Amino acid sequence: MSSTICFTLxxxxxxxxxxxxxxxxxxxxxxxxxxxxxxxxxxxxxxIQRQGYAAAVLSDEVFAAINTGLLQRIALTYxxxxxxxxxxxxxxxxxxxxxxxAFADILTTRYDLSVRRTSISxxxxxxxxxxxxxxxxx
Numbered sequence: 001m002s003s004t005i006c007f008t009l010x011x012x013x014x015x016x017x018x019x020x021x022x023x024x025x026x027x028x029x030x031x032x033x034x035x036x037x038x039x040x041x042x043x044x045x046x047x048i049q050r051q052g053y054a055a056a057v058l059s060d061e062v063f064a065a066i067n068t069g070l071l072q073r074i075a076l077t078y079x080x081x082x083x084x085x086x087x088x089x090x091x092x093x094x095x096x097x098x099x100x101x102a103f104a105d106i107l108t109t110r111y112d113l114s115v116r117r118t119s120i121s122x123x124x125x126x127x128x129x130x131x132x133x134x135x136x137x138x
Contacts, residue, residue, distance in 0.1 A: 093136075
């Protein structure tokens with residue numbers, strides 16, 4: 001089974017056990033982008049990876065997907081993981097093109113390549129906690 005499928009199943013299993021938060025803003029989707037930045041990747045690959053996520057966020061397809069949702073808004077965060085996890089873009093409500101542009105700008109502004117060991121299990125735990133404790137219900 002691929003790591004992407006395992007990751008998706010782990011997040012879905014976690015989400016099924018999350019209690020509803022009473023004061024949370026309802027969104028169509030809460031999404032944690034957990035991105036590998038371990039030593040298996042070069043600095044150039046890391047930059048390409050971030051640029052790719054930024055381009056995807058800015059794409060017409062993502063904007064159209066947001067607009068087809070019932071509430072027409074999603075909550076998104078971007079976390080890089082290796083031996084530790086670092087939130088690069090914290091939870092952000094995305095509804096408009098300007099929201100998408102602001103998210104992409106933050107994503108492509110800063111690169112920190114300090115700790116780059118690998119621990120996907122800890123990244124999954126952090127991602128699940130982030131979904132459980134944010135101010136959104138998706």
